[in-house]
Amino acid sequence: MKNSFYTNTKLIGLLGHPIKQSYSPFIHNIAFQFRELDYIYLPFDVVTDDLENALNGIVALGMNGLNVTIPHKVKIIDYLDDLSEESSMIGAVNTITIEQGSLKGYNTDVHGILATLNQFKNEIIGEKVSIIGAGGGARASIFTLIRYFKPKEINIINRTLQRAETLQVYFYDKMRFEHLNSAELFPPDLIETLNSSKLIINASSVGMYPVTEDSPINLEEAFHKDQIVFDMVYNPTETKLLSLARMQGANVFGGLKMLVHQAAKSFELWTGEEMPIEKLSQSLEAMIKK
Numbered sequence: 645m646k647n648s649f650y651t652n653t654k655l656i657g658l659l660g661h662p663i664k665q666s667y668s669p670f671i672h673n674i675a676f677q678f679r680e681l682d683y684i685y686l687p688f689d690v691v692t693d694d695l696e697n698a699l700n701g702i703v704a705l706g707m708n709g710l711n712v713t714i715p716h717k718v719k720i721i722d723y724l725d726d727l728s729e730e731s732s733m734i735g736a737v738n739t740i741t742i743e744q745g746s747l748k749g750y751n752t753d754v755h756g757i758l759a760t761l762n763q764f765k766n767e768i769i770g771e772k773v774s775i776i777g778a779g780g781g782a783r784a785s786i787f788t789l790i791r792y793f794k795p796k797e798i799n800i801i802n803r804t805l806q807r808a809e810t811l812q813v814y815f816y817d818k819m820r821f822e823h824l825n826s827a828e829l830f831p832p833d834l835i836e837t838l839n840s841s842k843l844i845i846n847a848s849s850v851g852m853y854p855v856t857e858d859s860p861i862n863l864e865e866a867f868h869k870d871q872i873v874f875d876m877v878y879n880p881t882e883t884k885l886l887s888l889a890r891m892q893g894a895n896v897f898g899g900l901k902m903l904v905h906q907a908a909k910s911f912e913l914w915t916g917e918e919m920p921i922e923k924l925s926q927s928l929e930a931m932i933k934k
């Protein structure tokens with residue numbers, strides 16, 4: 645590996661816009677070093693209009709795999725040759741393998757969500773859940789909840805109501821789950837819904853770096869001590885939403901564990917090797933604290 649001068653190096657890319665906030669290049673490059681694998685992971689800031697061109701270039705250059713992030717997780721499906729069962733059910737892709745020019749999409753966010761919430765499985769079964777957002781993260785959450793947690797009801801709450809309604813219809817068609825509701829993100833009207841939810845997930849990008857003073861819910865009455873509040877945003881590690889929920893006694897979780905576990909599954913798909921999760925989490929936490 646030391647003497648290859650990059651002639652055998654495999655290249656994995658991240659496609660998103662914006663991508664400056666992403667920790668994925670750090671995670672994967674450190675993991676390649678830990679495992680002594682001759683791979684490099686590079687971020688590419690690509691806008692939606694350039695997505696197809698970018699993918700054609702990636703295949704032509706012989707790159708080996710990709711991560712996909714905001715805002716391309718749904719749109720990218722139009723350009724793929726094959727989908728895993730999970731990503732086809734979810735309708736969003738965050739990982740792509742490239743073999744002999746053929747692009748196959750996967751959704752490893754499911755693994756990150758399970759790693760964070762599995763410990764509460766018995767508490768969530770048969771309860772009400774609210775999800776804020778209607779993008780890729782929300783899709784992965786809805787799928788994971790219906791398949792593994794069997795809640796009584798899922799409320800999809802989004803800034804653009806029509807996107808929440810689209811997901812309601814989509815998951816009824818895909819998974820025959822009837823107890824989905826949709827609502828516009830207008831917190832004063834949602835107090836009752838949020839307060840009576842055992843689990844609240846923020847799958848919107850509100851609160852994410854650099855606009856860290858924002859929160860999708862600013863009303864403390866939405867939270868209480870018997871709730872689980874999971875914010876997928878991982879930068880900052882504790883968002884304004886989580887601080888507010890924590891002050892009301894809720895059990896709060898940021899997106900860092902999800903990030904590491906979804907990355908571990910992607911790493912396995914590209915390299916066939918296990919990511920050293922413990923060692924990597926320690927390096928990531930040390931880097932963030934700097």
Ligand SMILES: NC(=O)c1ccc[n+]([C@@H]2O[C@H](COP(=O)([O-])OP(=O)(O)OC[C@H]3O[C@@H](n4cnc5c(N)ncnc54)[C@H](OP(=O)(O)O)[C@@H]3O)[C@@H](O)[C@H]2O)c1
Nearest residue numbers: 714715777778779780781803804847848849876899902903
């Ligand atoms: N921890 C992890 O491993 C992990 C994994 C996946 C995602 N995430 C995080 O989850 C968040 C969402 O990611 P995604 O992939 O689902 O993104 P996405 O597909 O682009 O969806 C973004 C969502 O955020 C909403 N939104 C954006 N700006 C808003 C604003 N100012 N006010 C209200 N709503 C707003 C959008 O609402 P509209 O429909 O109205 O535009 C949409 O529902 C990001 O912060 C991402 O970093 C973390």
